[in-house]
Amino acid sequence: MERVDYIVIGSGIAGLRATLELAGHGDIVVLTKERVTQSSTEYAQGGVAVVMSDDDDIRLHYEDTVRAGAGLCDPDAVKVLVEEGPKYIEELIGWGARFDRVGDRLELGREAAHSRRRILHARGDSTGREIVRTMLGRLSCADGVRVKQHALSVQLLTDDRRCLGVQYVDTTTGRPHLLLARAVILATGGAGQVFAQTTNPDVATGDGIAMAYRAGALVADMEFVQFHPTALNVPGAPRFLLSEAMRGEGGRLRNDRGEAFMSRYHPQAEMAPRDVVARAIISEMARTGTSTVFLDVRHLGAAFLKRRFPRIYRTCLKYHLDIARDLIPVSPAAHYIMGGVRIDLYGRTSIPGLYAAGEVACSGIHGANRLASNSLLEGLVFGARAARAAKEDGWERPSRFRSPHRREGRASWRVPDQILHRVREVMWQKVGLLRSEKELQRALAELEALRSPASDDATENFLTVAQLIARAALFRRESRGGHYRTDYPRRDDEHWLVHSGQQRGRPPFTIPVGTVFPESDDGLSVRRIDS
Ligand code: FAD
Numbered sequence: 404m405e406r407v408d409y410i411v412i413g414s415g416i417a418g419l420r421a422t423l424e425l426a427g428h429g430d431i432v433v434l435t436k437e438r439v440t441q442s443s444t445e446y447a448q449g450g451v452a453v454v455m456s457d458d459d460d461i462r463l464h465y466e467d468t469v470r471a472g473a474g475l476c477d478p479d480a481v482k483v484l485v486e487e488g489p490k491y492i493e494e495l496i497g498w499g500a501r502f503d504r505v506g507d508r509l510e511l512g513r514e515a516a517h518s519r520r521r522i523l524h525a526r527g528d529s530t531g532r533e534i535v536r537t538m539l540g541r542l543s544c545a546d547g548v549r550v551k552q553h554a555l556s557v558q559l560l561t562d563d564r565r566c567l568g569v570q571y572v573d574t575t576t577g578r579p580h581l582l583l584a585r586a587v588i589l590a591t592g593g594a595g596q597v598f599a600q601t602t603n604p605d606v607a608t609g610d611g612i613a614m615a616y617r618a619g620a621l622v623a624d625m626e627f628v629q630f631h632p633t634a635l636n637v638p639g640a641p642r643f644l645l646s647e648a649m650r651g652e653g654g655r656l657r658n659d660r661g662e663a664f665m666s667r668y669h670p671q672a673e674m675a676p677r678d679v680v681a682r683a684i685i686s687e688m689a690r691t692g693t694s695t696v697f698l699d700v701r702h703l704g705a706a707f708l709k710r711r712f713p714r715i716y717r718t719c720l721k722y723h724l725d726i727a728r729d730l731i732p733v734s735p736a737a738h739y740i741m742g743g744v745r746i747d748l749y750g751r752t753s754i755p756g757l758y759a760a761g762e763v764a765c766s767g768i769h770g771a772n773r774l775a776s777n778s779l780l781e782g783l784v785f786g787a788r789a790a791r792a793a794k795e796d797g798w799e800r801p802s803r804f805r806s807p808h809r810r811e812g813r814a815s816w817r818v819p820d821q822i823l824h825r826v827r828e829v830m831w832q833k834v835g836l837l838r839s840e841k842e843l844q845r846a847l848a849e850l851e852a853l854r855s856p857a858s859d860d861a862t863e864n865f866l867t868v869a870q871l872i873a874r875a876a877l878f879r880r881e882s883r884g885g886h887y888r889t890d891y892p893r894r895d896d897e898h899w900l901v902h903s904g905q906q907r908g909r910p911p912f913t914i915p916v917g918t919v920f921p922e923s924d925d926g927l928s929v930r931r932i933d934s
Pocket residue numbers: 412413414415416417418434435436437439441442443444445446447448449450451452530531554555556557590591592593602603604606607608610611644738739760761762763775776777778779780782
């Protein structure tokens with residue numbers, strides 16, 4: 404057992420920014436599941452939404468975010484994001500991030516549901532990679548930071564009052580380790596890998612959400628999964644993302660007859676909110692009896708496409724598609740989860756000593772549907788804020804711990820292939836873009852049947868996050884944002900203008916918008932122990 408000051412789990416934008424805030428304040432360990440660069444952040448294409456131009460306004464960014472969130476954004480959290488965002492981007496530029504420019508001005512891209520051009524990007528469509536490069540460069544000269552790669556966290560360690568540390572497995576040796584700290588920051592990213600079709604990298608299995616839930620933390624809004632409309636749909640190819648920025652630059656969606664169909668579904672056509680575009684594609688595929696539609700960017704010309712989307716251009720060529728000449732087959736895929744571990748404005752979870760930031764967290768910024776390119780910004784702003792709170796809350800280093808689970812000392816880390824594949828199929832078929840009570844109940848029964856008393860922690864985490872999504876989807880009897888129920892196709896503000904909450908040992912419950920850790924009325928408190 405080792406004792407340190409702070410543990411950060413995850414090396415995407417939220418984890419790296421948190422670590423940079425902690426550097427110089429003690430002994431810090433970053434645990435990351437694979438190589439340090441393996442994260443959704445590394446693959447982010449479109450860019451970072453931020454107000455950095457004279458014809459834009461923070462108020463407009465706020466309004467666009469809230470409109471996309473379909474009634475469930477927490478206003479204070481959105482304010483923090485849009486107001487503090489520019490400062491963190493300036494800082495990143497000061498550290499050497501090279502965002503694309505036209506002359507000496509930042510070049511701003513456009514994405515769906517943004518009322519202004521406000522998306523900063525780097526090397527065209529390699530924004531995330533540039534951010535990771537910059538932050539890792541900064542980290543290489545930071546004090547007191549050790550990065551442990553191939554260190555898979557499987558379980559949080561808690562006592563009756565707080566989080567004390569984490570159990571992780573060194574996946575190169577299979578050896579389990581215990582690490583205790585003053586505070587733990589979860590920055591483990593999203594959960595796209597619980598769906599058969601996803602744009603997310605392999606590491607995005609939702610472990611942080613599951614670990615926090617199993618340790619007793621409040622999780623919220625798990626039904627809200629964003630399906631990106633345009634993932635590459637070529638047999639044998641990964642579901643590589645074709646950035647929304649391609650539609651922002653004028654790309655059109657066409658059915659297999661070559662017809663541009665989006666204006667039949669929404670007045671904003673290709674620039675409609677993501678959930679609308681994704682469902683329109685599904686409808687169009689059903690109407691025409693096909694399993695794909697096409698993204699057409701041919702009219703933008705080879706020179707422009709090679710400059711603006713170089714990574715996409717090269718990747719498509721690998722699959723024998725020249726996007727300047729060919730239509731690109733696309734279909735929707737799971738992309739982002741709006742729900743997660745419920746946090747306050749400083750990244751505090753309902754478990755003292757446990758903080759969360761980035762996609763693993765539910766800050767209330769995104770409501771029922773995230774505005775494109777808001778998540779990199781969230782990772783920066785809330786990564787820094789969570790680390791600052793962890794320092795200021797001043798927890799002592801723990802001297803002992805009690806594991807909350809029956810598996811003390813056990814730590815296997817491979818989810819068996821048959822469980823992995825079955826969960827992904829069940830989630831895609833029954834808990835995907837179109838949901839209904841009957842299918843959700845079937846999904847939950849299948850997921851429960853896959854559970855066994857002998858399951859290891861990694862398997863338990865994987866099943867837990869899938870169940871959290873399915874349960875929340877069954878609970879919310881309406882359609883809103885990323886959550887669509889064929890049996891309740893309307894938005895129902897009278898009953899459902901609320902967040903959904905889940906906590907170990909309780910059925911799902913509602914949380915009023917703007918409330919972070921509600922008082923429980925059934926004796927099972929979700930209030931923070933120290934509040
Ligand atoms: P991540 O960047 O996913 O990092 C999570 C980290 O946690 C990884 O290092 C992972 O290895 C580690 N980890 C996970 N589980 C464990 C565990 N059990 N133990 C140890 N380590 C663990 N958003 C935008 O704003 N703009 C975009 O242009 C954009 N494009 C995108 C393109 C793609 C293809 C994808 C998939 C997402 C995109 N998004 C975009 C969303 C955005 O990239 C993510 O929401 C954001 O990067 C999440 O950052 P994060 O730090 O929370 O998590």
